[in-house]
Amino acid sequence: xxxxxxxxxxxxxxxxxxxxxxxxxxxxxxxxxxxxxxxxxxxxxxxxxxxxxxxxxxxxxxxxxxxxxxxxxxxxxxxxxxxxxxxxxxxxxxxxxxxxxxxxxxxxxxxxxxxxxxxxxxxxxxxxxxxxxxxxxxxxxxxxxxxxxxxxxxxxxxxxxxxxxxxxxxxxxxxxxxxxxxxxxxxxxxxxxxxxxxxxxxxxxxxxxxxxxxxxxxxxxxxxxxxxxxxxxxxxxxxxxxxxxxxxxxxxxxxxxxxxxxxxxxxxxxxxxxxxxxxxxxxxxxxxxxxxxxxxxxxxxxxxxxxxxxxxxxxxxxxxxxxxxxxxxxx
Numbered sequence: 001x002x003x004x005x006x007x008x009x010x011x012x013x014x015x016x017x018x019x020x021x022x023x024x025x026x027x028x029x030x031x032x033x034x035x036x037x038x039x040x041x042x043x044x045x046x047x048x049x050x051x052x053x054x055x056x057x058x059x060x061x062x063x064x065x066x067x068x069x070x071x072x073x074x075x076x077x078x079x080x081x082x083x084x085x086x087x088x089x090x091x092x093x094x095x096x097x098x099x100x101x102x103x104x105x106x107x108x109x110x111x112x113x114x115x116x117x118x119x120x121x122x123x124x125x126x127x128x129x130x131x132x133x134x135x136x137x138x139x140x141x142x143x144x145x146x147x148x149x150x151x152x153x154x155x156x157x158x159x160x161x162x163x164x165x166x167x168x169x170x171x172x173x174x175x176x177x178x179x180x181x182x183x184x185x186x187x188x189x190x191x192x193x194x195x196x197x198x199x200x201x202x203x204x205x206x207x208x209x210x211x212x213x214x215x216x217x218x219x220x221x222x223x224x225x226x227x228x229x230x231x232x233x234x235x236x237x238x239x240x241x242x243x244x245x246x247x248x249x250x251x252x253x254x255x256x257x258x259x260x261x262x263x264x265x266x267x268x269x270x271x272x273x274x275x276x277x278x279x280x281x282x283x284x285x286x287x288x289x290x291x292x293x294x295x296x297x298x299x300x301x302x303x304x305x306x307x308x309x310x311x312x313x314x315x316x317x318x319x320x321x322x323x324x325x326x327x328x329x330x331x
Contacts, residue, residue, distance in 0.1 A: 003044040012040040020036060020152065062092045062300060064112035066105070072096040072218055073274035074245055074291070076212040081295030088301055091118075100187075102127035109135075119302045121145055139306040145298045146289075147188060148317065155305075155314045157298040161189045164287040164320035165196030166243050168269050171285070171322055173204045176331035177239040177267060179295070182210040183226045183251065184243040190215075193243050193271060212237055216247070223250020224257070231258050231266070238331050239267040245274045245286055252280055252327065267328040273321075282326025290318050 009016045014037060021027040022037040029037075040046075041229040063086055067075040083093045094115055096108035105124065109131050112120065119141030126132055129152075134152060135142050161302075172180055182197060184190040194213070201208040214229065216222040223242060227250070230237050242248035248270030252262050260266050263282065270277060273288030297316060 003046040005046070007044055008037065008046050011044060012037050021034045024168060059118045059306065060116045061090060062094060062115065062117045063299070064108075064115070064120045065093050065095040066108060066119040066120065066122045066124045067095065067097055068100045069218065070095070073276050074146075074244060074246075074263070074272045074289070077274055078123070078291045078295045081292050082299055085296045085299040086303075089298075089299065091303065098124045098126075100124065100127060105131060109319045113229070118306045119143075121298055121302060123147065141302055143298050143302045143305070145294065146209075147331050148315065149190065153313060155301055155316070157294055157301065157316045158189070158318070159289040159294065159320050160303035160317045161192035161320075162199075164289075165193035165194075165241075165243075166200045166272060167320065167322045168193070168201065168271065168287050169197040169200030170204075170323070171328065172239045172241065172269060173200060173206065175239075175267065175328060178206055178331075179212070180239045180241060181214070181227075181230045181237040182243070183223060183247050184213065184215050185218060185247075186215050190243040197241055206222055218244050218246045220246060220250035220253065223247035224254030225250075227251035227254040227266075227268075228258060231255065231260055237266070239269070239328070242268065242270050245270040245272040245276050245284060248284055248286065249276050252284070263327050263329040267331075269328055271320075273323055277323070277325070280327070285325045285328040286323050288321045288323050290321075294318055 005016055005019050009019045017030065019037055021029050022034050065079060065082060067079060070076050079095055086093045094112060094117060098104045098108060104127055105126055121143055123145040132152065142154050144152060144154055144284040146158050148156050148161065182194055184194050198208050214226050216226050227240060240251055242251050248268055251268050255262050255266050255331060262268055270284050270286035275285045277284040277286045
């Protein structure tokens, strides 16, 4: 049976409150008592809901990285950047793919605790915000990546999703497209991209048709099926904005299966500028995220927090860049 805080208190001969103070580094505790409690915790293999390295003051030179789906090229590419940067800074990385599943999130947080990582990079939306709240309350070094959510009181490193969506819409509108569909996701970054896209319509004096908005999850098959739904309507769109490259590539495949030419019959624009964007024929027009800069920055900030034992509260936004290739043209 898994040890509890009550077992630690009984074995160490102290109160539960004393164990809690040792865990949270609060109150006045003698060094002898602190060492005794920590040794008892180690002997009982007890891991509270904080990163273990924060309890002992010892560092393992290891970072934890949580991503929603490593099969998504955006996360695999940025994970490689993070691993390379961490290696250059003398750190290792343990990566976990959560699939945006609450049970997996909890499981991997516990795993990373047992591995005694020095800090966490969270690139997953996180279904259970309480897990993150627990980490914050215990001053665990933590930086959010690609998740610009103001409700989370932690440092975030992301691209300006709103501006990226605005630029995507401006590009298509400038080409004469008005009947434009959006294939998005139910995640914060996608919602901001959609908001920017809609606002561009207002600037151009146009009205976005809400019936042209479809939400799904990121995969080639979902991109394909989504674009087919639009193209089989009575008044199909002449352009599609996919909120990430994976969906955009799927949309190209779906259009091809219906004998719809890209870009002659349908313009498609993606978001991310992953390696996939250059492998399609024609190559994908997309909004680029500076993945290298973002990955380097998130590692540098986290290591600074670890070494200085401080928790920062910054909101770092990188600028997106429109990359025009072959999947968009004038209407």
